[in-house]
Amino acid sequence: MQPSANQHLFTQLQRIAEGLGKTFAPFCEVVVHDLTHPKNAILAIENNLSGRNIGLPATELGLARIQDPDYPAVIANYANQFADGRKVKSTSIGIKNEAGDYVAALCLNVDLTLFGGIQAAMAQFTAIESSAVTETLDAANADRIRQTIDDFAAARATTSRALKPADRKQLVQDIKRAGYLEIRRGAEIAAAHLGVSRATVYNDAK
Structure with missing residues (x-):
């Protein structure tokens, strides 16, 4: 695949990332990786929850795909974490060219701490304290x-x-x-x- 064709592919992936980012904001970070340039792989970040910058190198998973065309194309819902320790649920989708080589990846990182806070708030809101008092708001019969x-x-x-x-x-x-x-x-x-x-x-x- 020629560089121009790669560029078209990357442009489309960026549009997809933008749409996903807007749909799942603010809980999900969406990242486009250019695996043809592993030292400067991060091409786009929507909802930047990890604090990374454009141009940072590929992750271990990206490097594994570069080295092995048979590496799984989709790895979904695996445990991950941001640099500051926040727990993350990630999904990585590898994109191949016509020759069957990985040239890009689309990754989604869901910040579980945000949902943890919501879950804790809901648990507190729905909690019922034990009490000897019983009451019904309905008629007895x-x-x-x-x-x-x-x-x-x-x-x-x-x-x-x-x-x-x-x-x-x-x-x-x-x-x-x-x-x-x-x-x-x-x-x-x-x-x-x-x-x-x-x-x-x-x-x-x-």
């Missing part, structure tokens, strides 16, 4: 009302919201006889589970 409705619908091979009007009327009257419409929010709970208005429930109960 809400589950019984819903279960009664579901059992009635299942016996007719349907769902609560697909009951025929005549069947729904019979169900509501059964619920009324059981005293469920007399409890606080009973009609509201039944209506919500049936997918109808409270007025419909009251009419069916007549």
